[in-house]
Amino acid sequence: xxxxxxxxxxxxxxxxxxxxxxxxxxxxxxNSGETHAVMGPNGSGKSTLAYTIAGHPxxxxxxxxxxxxxxxxxxxxxxxxxxxxxxxxxxxPVEIPGVAVSNFLRTAKTAIxxxxxxxxxxxxxxxxxxxDLRMDPSFGERSVNEGFSGGEKKRHEIVQxxxxxxxxxxxxxxxxxxDVDALRVVxxxxxxxxxxxxxxxxxxxxxxxxxxxxxxxxVHVFVNGRIAEEGGPALADRLEAEGYDRxxxxxxx
Amino acid sequence: MTQKSSAEHSPAAFYNADAxxxxxxxRERLSAYSIDELNPVSSRSAEWRFSPLDRIEKLTSxxxxxxxxxxxxxxxxAASVNHVPMSDPLVGRCGCPxxxxxxxxxxDAKNALIVTASAQDASExxxxxxxxxxxxxxxxxxxxxxxxxKTTIVFDNRGDALLSENVEIYVGESAQVVVVNLQQWxxxxxxxxxHFCRISANASLTHAVITLGGGVVxxxxxxxxxxxxxxxxxxxxxxxxxxxxxxxxxxxxHDAPNTVSRVSYxxxxxxxxxxxxWIGDVLIGREATGTDSYEQNRNLILAEGARADSVPxxxxxxxxxxxxxxxxxxxxxxxxxxFYLRSRGITEHEARQLxxxxxxxxxxxxxxxxxxxxxxxxxxxxxxxxxxx
Ligand SMILES: Nc1ncnc2c1ncn2[C@@H]1O[C@H](COP(=O)(O)OP(=O)(O)OP(=O)(O)O)[C@@H](O)[C@H]1O
Ligand SMILES: [Mg+2]
Numbered sequence: 001x002x003x004x005x006x007x008x009x010x011x012x013x014x015x016x017x018x019x020x021x022x023x024x025x026x027x028x029x030x031n032s033g034e035t036h037a038v039m040g041p042n043g044s045g046k047s048t049l050a051y052t053i054a055g056h057p058x059x060x061x062x063x064x065x066x067x068x069x070x071x072x073x074x075x076x077x078x079x080x081x082x083x084x085x086x087x088x089x090x091x092x093p094v095e096i097p098g099v100a101v102s103n104f105l106r107t108a109k110t111a112i113x114x115x116x117x118x119x120x121x122x123x124x125x126x127x128x129x130x131x132d133l134r135m136d137p138s139f140g141e142r143s144v145n146e147g148f149s150g151g152e153k154k155r156h157e158i159v160q161x162x163x164x165x166x167x168x169x170x171x172x173x174x175x176x177x178x179d180v181d182a183l184r185v186v187x188x189x190x191x192x193x194x195x196x197x198x199x200x201x202x203x204x205x206x207x208x209x210x211x212x213x214x215x216x217x218x219v220h221v222f223v224n225g226r227i228a229e230e231g232g233p234a235l236a237d238r239l240e241a242e243g244y245d246r247x248x249x250x251x252x253x
Numbered sequence: 254m255t256q257k258s259s260a261e262h263s264p265a266a267f268y269n270a271d272a273x274x275x276x277x278x279x280r281e282r283l284s285a286y287s288i289d290e291l292n293p294v295s296s297r298s299a300e301w302r303f304s305p306l307d308r309i310e311k312l313t314s315x316x317x318x319x320x321x322x323x324x325x326x327x328x329x330x331a332a333s334v335n336h337v338p339m340s341d342p343l344v345g346r347c348g349c350p351x352x353x354x355x356x357x358x359x360x361d362a363k364n365a366l367i368v369t370a371s372a373q374d375a376s377e378x379x380x381x382x383x384x385x386x387x388x389x390x391x392x393x394x395x396x397x398x399x400x401x402x403k404t405t406i407v408f409d410n411r412g413d414a415l416l417s418e419n420v421e422i423y424v425g426e427s428a429q430v431v432v433v434n435l436q437q438w439x440x441x442x443x444x445x446x447x448h449f450c451r452i453s454a455n456a457s458l459t460h461a462v463i464t465l466g467g468g469v470v471x472x473x474x475x476x477x478x479x480x481x482x483x484x485x486x487x488x489x490x491x492x493x494x495x496x497x498x499x500x501x502x503x504x505x506x507h508d509a510p511n512t513v514s515r516v517s518y519x520x521x522x523x524x525x526x527x528x529x530x531w532i533g534d535v536l537i538g539r540e541a542t543g544t545d546s547y548e549q550n551r552n553l554i555l556a557e558g559a560r561a562d563s564v565p566x567x568x569x570x571x572x573x574x575x576x577x578x579x580x581x582x583x584x585x586x587x588x589x590x591x592f593y594l595r596s597r598g599i600t601e602h603e604a605r606q607l608x609x610x611x612x613x614x615x616x617x618x619x620x621x622x623x624x625x626x627x628x629x630x631x632x633x634x635x636x637x638x639x640x641x642x
Contacts, residue, residue, distance in 0.1 A: 054596050057588065082598035094593035098611025098618075107607065108597035143611065144593075160597065 002069050002085065002167040002200060004030045004053075009064035011045075011052050011225075019060065022048045024225035026064070028202075030168060033194070035201040037211055037236060040222030041244045046204045047091055049222075050172040053202075054088040055081050068168070083112050085167030089157035089174050091204075095146040101156070102126065102140035105163060112164050129162045132192070134185050150177035158189040165193070170202045175210040187213030208236045223247040278568055279504060279534045284349045288356045300352040303530040303562055305498050308469050312417040312445050313354050317391040319361035322416070323384045330376030332404060336364045343367055343395050347421035348449030348475060355447040358417040361391035368396045370404035370430075377404065383411040387441070392418035396432065400425035400453070405622055407433045414442040414467075422450040424458050426480070431459045433625050437632065438467035440494065448474040452483035454509075461488040461620045464499050465632050473502040478512035478541070487516045489531070489550075490616045490629070492636050493559065495524030502532045505548070507541035516548035519616045521609050522559035523636065529561045537569045537577060545575040552583040553612050606637045 011023035022045045030036050040046055052059045053066060055078040066073035073081055096104070105126060110116045117125075130137060133155040145153050154174050161169055171190070175183055187210060193199050203214060211219075211233065219235040221228045221244070228247040229235070282299075283291050292298040294306060294313045306313070326334050337343065344365050350356035370376050398404055402425065424430050438444060444467055452458050464470045476485035491499045505514045520529050531550040552561035565579040586608060594604035610633060617629055 054592075056592055077601070078592060078595040079598050079600050079604075082596055088596055090593070090596075094587075094589045096590050096593065096608065096611055098614040099607050104594075104597075104607070107603065108594075108599055111598035111600065111603070164597070 002032045004086075004168050004200065005065075005067040006053075007065045007067070009049070009052065009066065010062045011048055012060050012062055013048070013058060014060070021062070022059075022225055023052065026226055028220070028227065030200045030202055032167065032198045032200045034218070035194070035203060035214060035216045037216035037219045038202060038204045038222050039206065039219065039236065039239055041248065044222050045225040046222050047172055050088055050091075050170045050202070050204060053081075053086060053170055054078065079111065082166075083114075087161055087164060087166035087169040089154070089161060089169065089171045091172040091176070093145045093153040093157055096144040097146055099144050100141055101144055104144045105160070108160070109163060125163060129159045132162070132185075133159050133189050134182070135159060151179060151182045154178055155182060155186060158186050162189055162193055165197055166199065167197075168200045168202070170204070172204045173206065174203075175205055175207060183210060184213060190214055208240045211236050221247055279536050279566070280568065282351050284351045286350060286356055286359060288353045291350070291353050291356055294353050300502075303532075304471060304500060305469060308498070309354070309443055309445060309471075311389045311415060312443065313357065315389070317357070317361045317389040317417060319363040319391045321364065322366070322382060322390060322392045322418075325381040327379040327381070328376070330404075331372070331374035331402070332368065332370045332376035332378050334366060334368050334378065337367055338364050339393065341365065341367075343397055344393065344421070347423055347451040348477065350419070350447065352447070354417050354445045355419055358391040358419050358445075359393065362393035362419070365393040365395050368394065368406060370396075370398045370402045370406075372399050372401040372428075375403040378406045379409060380407065381409045381411070383409075385412060385414045385416060387413045387415055389415045390417070392416065394418065394420045396420070396422045396430075398422075398424050398428045398430050401427045403429045405431040405433070407435060407622065407625060410434070410436045410438055410444070412442075413439050414444050416443070417445045420446060420448045422448060422458065422460070424450065424452045424456045424483075426453040427455045428453070429457050431461075431621055433461045433463065433620060433622055434472060435625060435628065436462075436464040436467050436470050438470065440466065440468055440496065442467045443469045444472070445469075446472040448472065450474060450476045450485065452476060452478050452480070452485055454480035455482045457484045457486075459486045459488065459619075459621065461490070461625075462501060463489075463620070463625070463629060464491040465629070465636060466494070467497060467499070469498045469500075471498075471500040471502075473500075473504070475504040475506065476514065477506045478508055478514065480509045482511040483509065484513035485515075486619065487514070488616050488619055489518030489520070490613055491518075491520040491529060492613075492633070493520060493522045493524060493527035493529050495526055495556070497524065498528045498530075500530040502534075503548070504534045505536070505546065507535070507537045507544045507546060509540055511543040512541060513545045514547070517616055517619065518550045519552070519613055520561065521553045521555055521613060522561055523555045525556045525558050527556060527559040531561075531563045533565045533579065533581075535567050535577065535579070537567075537571060537574060539570045542571055542573040543575055544571075544577065546577045547579070549580040551581075551612070553609060554583065554585050555609065609637055
């Protein structure tokens with residue numbers, strides 16, 4: 001059983017006009033097995049939260065803490081966080097020319113586990129994972145994310161989720177850009193990992209459609225750098241029907 | 254006609270090198286066997302303006318030993334090697350010196366090494382040159398590939414060298430040729446070379462220059478696409494250490510219809526003060542209708558004070574072409590790439606190595622010689638061990 005505890009998190013980014021505060025006091029607790037959906041308008045800071053958990057150097061934490069099973073996440077390097085069991089499926093996965101997917105997956109798996117995976121089962125696992133996510137085996141020879149379509153990049157993120165077996169995953173708009181079939185395939189992938197490992201999930205999305213496949217235990221409304229309201233799955237439907245006006249007004253006041 | 258003469262877009266971390274205006278058009282470059290007819294070696298001449306003239310003095314003035322260059326030949330298939338006097342008709346078919354070091358080497362060489370590949374059988378010639386020593390030498394090689402022959406020729410250069418040489422590569426009709434120049438010289442070695450490649454009808458040449466070690470290494474290939482539907486792929490891969498100067502003046506001369514060229518040079522500057530120069534001239538002549546040409550140079554700066562000059566230059570004399578493009582970019586590590594890898598548990602050190610290796614692999618993958626790929630892989634493992642910047 002793992003717990004990720006985010007307390008009063010304040011985050012700034014450096015802009016030409018000086019530092020700008022994006023997160024303004026985020027509180028969130030995610031336990032193993034739980035799925036937390038985060039919904040909110042464009043620019044409200046959802047990706048900032050995701051990147052800050054992963055340790056992207058662009059973001060500066062000015063106040064608050066992130067604790068993962070008693071470890072101070074903010075004191076850890078990017079790769080230490082990943083090795084401790086945190087995973088971020090990125091909204092915009094990065095292209096890495098010349099680094100083959102198969103080589104990348106094996107290198108990452110070795111780093112996360114602290115030892116090379118047994119060659120025979122590993123090759124089989126990779127094959128299985130790729131076929132589960134409807135990725136042709138030829139992707140193994142291609143450069144990481146290079147020339148992948150938007151949907152292929154997202155499926156590649158979930159292949160990694162499946163293979164690396166993290167304890168906590170942040171999925172930043174993994175559903176955006178997926179066709180209906182891919183959405184189902186990706187959701188099934190996430191659910192399979194959840195079932196196998198008791199993964200905790202922070203699922204950032206704009207659409208309730210994915211929430212029909214990946215059932216959230218909690219829904220958080222993210223507005224203007226903080227959580228404006230929390231509720232159960234019904235809150236998502238209400239957001240879809242009514243939009244965020246109600247919250248942006250309170251936030252402005 | 255589609256004509257992409259502007260640099261293609263490149264990752265944000267890269268900036269486009271300012272292309273200096275050509276001093277003269279490539280068409281007008283002097284060529285002669287006599288040094289009196291060539292531009293003097295000076296930092297003001299187009300041929301020499303980037304080169305460390307003090308370090309190459311012994312190859313641009315004075316005398317050189319023009320006797321046979323010690324080498325070990327490992328030949329499989331239908332190929333042979335022998336030496337002939339410079340007066341042999343096989344010498345001088347592919348080009349003529351364009352600068353002083355080349356003209357001097359031509360004059361100094363007492364004989365020419367002839368590598369002959371015939372069409373009976375595919376062949377491979379592996380030429381190991383590792384006992385040249387540190388005294389000034391001049392050499393001449395002619396690679397003579399018969400029509401329809403398939404051959405791979407590798408120069409495996411190691412140890413000390415103070416060498417100036419000319420290499421002629423005559424690619425017969427419909428032949429398929431790979432020539433690899435692999436430099437793992439000692440840090441004090443100086444190596445100047447002009448390669449004159451003449452590509453006949455329907456023939457293809459892949460020419461690769463891989464420089465992983467050496468003090469001054471300046472290898473300038475010219476590909477003359479002289480007949481219909483010839484194609485040339487000119488590859489370069491280099492890692493530059495502290496104090497090394499690696500220069501590549503590449504010239505592709507599209508001189509016949511339907512010819513294809515691809516130039517791809519990539520380098521990692523991993524030593525403080527390392528210096529690389531790439532000048533990529535492409536001339537598409539009046540006869541060269543249907544030309545398809547693309548050239549790129551990319552450099553990754555990994556150390557303080559390292560400098561890469563990158564000058565693409567395209568001259569087009571006919572409008573009726575398939576395409577002509579170029580790209581040139583020099584930059585540091587892309588932080589987003591490093592973040593992505595590290596967010597998968599990979600340490601910063603290993604992430605940097607992966608990125609550099611991936612960057613260089615894009616060229617290495619195009620060198621169709623597995624044994625060369627294996628050697629370079631191993632050498633890069635060692636060379637990139639200390640990459641941290
Ligand atoms: N370097 C920067 N300079 C100025 N503003 C920035 C910078 N980086 C991020 N921001 C701003 O931070 C805010 C939050 O961005 P973030 O990507 O976290 O939003 P988001 O909620 O994920 O939006 P979306 O739903 O569109 O993905 C945005 O308004 C963005 O413009
Ligand atoms: Mg976002």
